[in-house]
Amino acid sequence: MTDFYDALEVRDPAERERDLLAALPRQILQAQSATAAFSKILDGVKPAEVGSREALAKLPVTRKSDLLALQKERRASDPFGGFSAIRFGTRMPRVFASPGTIYEPEGEATDYWRTARALYAAGFRRGELVHNSFSYHMTPAGSIMENGARALGCTVFAGGTGQTEQQVEAIAELRPAGYAGTPSFLKILIEKAAEKKIDLGFLSKALVSGEAFPPSLRDWVAERGVTGMQCYATADLGLIAYETSAREGLVLDEGVIVEIVRPGTGDPVPEGEVGEIVVTTLNPDYPLVRFGTGDLSAVLPGRCPTGRSNTRIRGWLGRADQTTKVRGMFVHPGQVAEIARRFPEVQRARLVVEGEMADDRMTLRLECSTAPQGLAERVAEAIRDVTKLRGTVELVAPGSLPNDGKVIEDARSYR
Numbered sequence: 137m138t139d140f141y142d143a144l145e146v147r148d149p150a151e152r153e154r155d156l157l158a159a160l161p162r163q164i165l166q167a168q169s170a171t172a173a174f175s176k177i178l179d180g181v182k183p184a185e186v187g188s189r190e191a192l193a194k195l196p197v198t199r200k201s202d203l204l205a206l207q208k209e210r211r212a213s214d215p216f217g218g219f220s221a222i223r224f225g226t227r228m229p230r231v232f233a234s235p236g237t238i239y240e241p242e243g244e245a246t247d248y249w250r251t252a253r254a255l256y257a258a259g260f261r262r263g264e265l266v267h268n269s270f271s272y273h274m275t276p277a278g279s280i281m282e283n284g285a286r287a288l289g290c291t292v293f294a295g296g297t298g299q300t301e302q303q304v305e306a307i308a309e310l311r312p313a314g315y316a317g318t319p320s321f322l323k324i325l326i327e328k329a330a331e332k333k334i335d336l337g338f339l340s341k342a343l344v345s346g347e348a349f350p351p352s353l354r355d356w357v358a359e360r361g362v363t364g365m366q367c368y369a370t371a372d373l374g375l376i377a378y379e380t381s382a383r384e385g386l387v388l389d390e391g392v393i394v395e396i397v398r399p400g401t402g403d404p405v406p407e408g409e410v411g412e413i414v415v416t417t418l419n420p421d422y423p424l425v426r427f428g429t430g431d432l433s434a435v436l437p438g439r440c441p442t443g444r445s446n447t448r449i450r451g452w453l454g455r456a457d458q459t460t461k462v463r464g465m466f467v468h469p470g471q472v473a474e475i476a477r478r479f480p481e482v483q484r485a486r487l488v489v490e491g492e493m494a495d496d497r498m499t500l501r502l503e504c505s506t507a508p509q510g511l512a513e514r515v516a517e518a519i520r521d522v523t524k525l526r527g528t529v530e531l532v533a534p535g536s537l538p539n540d541g542k543v544i545e546d547a548r549s550y551r
Contacts, residue, residue, distance in 0.1 A: 141256040144390045145444045152446065156393050157187050159418055167423040172218030173198075173206055174425060189404070192426065193395065197402040197414055199428035200372070204236045215239045222421045232276035234371045240276055243421035249276075250391050251284025251369060254378035257387075258343040258365035260314055262289030267307055267339075269295040269317030269325070270346070276371045277346065281316045284375075297321070300328050308334045314341035319349045319357070319364065326360050337361055345369055348452065368431075368452060372424060373417050377449055382441040385448035391418050394447070395426070396435055399456040399543045400469025402426065410434045410541030412456035413449070430456050432541040458544040462489055462496045467523050469543040472500070475518045481506055482515075486537045487527070488545045496548065498527035503534045 140146055147155075164183040167174035177196060186192055207217035214220075215231075220241045222228045230242040242248055260266060266285045272278035272294055282292045293310055295303045295317070304325055315322055322342055329336050342357065342364040349366045357364050367378040368386055376394065377386035388394050395404050396411040405411040413429045432455065436448040459468050467487065476485040484503040491497045500519055504511070512529040519527040 139442070140444065141253045145253075145387075145446065147445060149445050149447075152390075156418075157189070160192065160393065160416070161186055163416065163418055163420070163423055164425060166221065166420050167425050170221035170420075171423060172214070174219070174423065176218075178425065189395070192393070192416065193397075193402060193404050195402070195426050197397065197426045197428045198424070200236075200238070200430055203372070203427075204238050207236075207238060216241060219424065220422055227421070230276075230279060232279070232371060233274045234276075238371075240371045241422055242276065242279060243419070245421070247284050247287035248419075248421075249280040249283055249369065249374035250389055251281055251367065251375050252287040253284075253389060254365075254367035254369075254375055255281075255284050255288050255290070255316070255343055257378050257380050258314070258367075259341040259363065260285065260288060260290055260343070264313035265291045265293060265310060267293050267295055267303075267310070267312040267315050267317075269297060269303065269315065269321050272296045280369060280371070280374065281343070285316070300324055301332075304328045304332065304334060307336065307339065311338045313338070314343070315339060315362070316343050318346045319344040319353055319366070320347060322357060322362070322364070323353065326357065326362070341365075343367060366451075368449075370429060372422070372427060373415050373429070374419065376413070376415060376429075377451075380440055380442045380444060384440065385436040386451050387440050387444050387448050388446045390446065392416065393418070394449070396433065396449075397428075398473060399432070399458060399541060400471070401473040403473075407435045407437065408539070410450075410453055410539050412541070428456070432456050434539070434541075453541060456541065458542060458546075460489055460544050460546050462498060462523075462525055465523065465525055467498075467525070467544060471522050472543045475500065475515065475522050476502070478518050479511065479515060481508065481511060483534055484537050486542060486545060488547055490547045498523075498525060499530055500527050501530045501532055501537060503537055504531050505534055507531050 161183040164186050168178050210217050228241050232240045268281050270277035270281050285292050345367045365379040369375045375389045377388050393416040395414045397414050399412045413431050413433050415427050417424050432453040433449040472487050476482045481504045482502050486501045488499045515529045
């Protein structure tokens with residue numbers, strides 16, 4: 137198994153699905169019984185009956201905005217808003233904060249954030265030194281990567297952010313095998329080393345995250361001897377997916393159940409269609425069920441050429457929250473979904489907002505295989521009923537709308 141972190145990565149997909157779905161009812165029960173928030177959100181749900189993806193898709197999606205609202209509401213009595221199954225003490229060695237402010241617990245489990253798998257795929261091995269330039273201040277990014285590196289058997293230099301010259305000096309003297317941090321700061325470090333005529337030939341690999349890692353930057357660092365891989369992780373969920381040497385999308389982590397849903401809804405989209413990433417984590421300490429990340433992606437067909445058998449996603453494709461203000465009123469993706477649900481003929485919907493200042497125009501474009509007489513007029517009435525705004529309706533053929541995850545397209549000439 138030298139090419140893989142563990143045997144889980146090469147399981148038969150049917151075996152993995154059975155294992156994940158067998159763990160799902162236990163996680164539902166844990167969320168209900170150990171957290172006040174999910175006790176209410178999942179009230180009436182029978183865990184034993186949630187043993188399939190179809191059953192999971194019927195549960196409500198909890199988005200980051202919901203988590204933040206509950207945290208603020210309950211801050212005086214519970215800073216985690218009722219979502220954490222652990223409390224201050226030995227089972228919670230650290231607490232972190234993300235913008236909002238959202239507070240996240242860190243449990244005591246080895247590799248709590250599950251990033252060792254991503255580091256291994258990026259080429260890191262036991263006994264190596266990792267230069268970690270993720271932030272150690274308030275946010276969990278530094279700890280997310282350090283926990284994984286230590287679980288892998290690596291030593292970590294806690295570089296953190298900033299202090300570029302001091303970090304380059306430490307890299308030159310400690311000679312780490314690789315780097316963990318944002319791709320933009322990796323570029324800054326390489327440029328600073330070149331400016332100071334410091335040879336970084338020993339720095340051969342990197343695991344980057346936290347921002348886009350376009351092919352142009354990937355190739356730029358590769359030309360300077362560093363093979364960079366990326367991973368997708370969040371402070372709420374830990375590792376969600378990671379890149380492999382095949383560089384064909386990101387392979388899902390083994391400790392999460394991922395769905396791609398239509399933005400503004402909890403409805404899974406067909407394979408290949410862009411939608412919001414919704415994750416159910418199997419972490420018992422912070423048991424988030426159907427947590428909407430707000431990020432867009434899509435499932436890639438087939439297996440990873442490296443032999444890893446888990447599902448692959450295309451990576452980060454944008455944000456799912458496309459809420460737009462039209463004539464002084466907010467229009468949400470969920471409202472577009474509500475309109476579409478009223479008409480079974482509608483397969484996909486996209487609201488396009490156009491115009492100049494003080495002249496906003498809304499057009500709801502609908503993919504329909506059949507279009508009964510009067511459909512456009514009835515949909516127009518539904519637009520006004522749901523959004524309190526007038527809009528026109530355009531019926532288009534199936535497959536006509538772009539596959540980019542957008543439910544609301546703001547095509548106005550101002551912002």
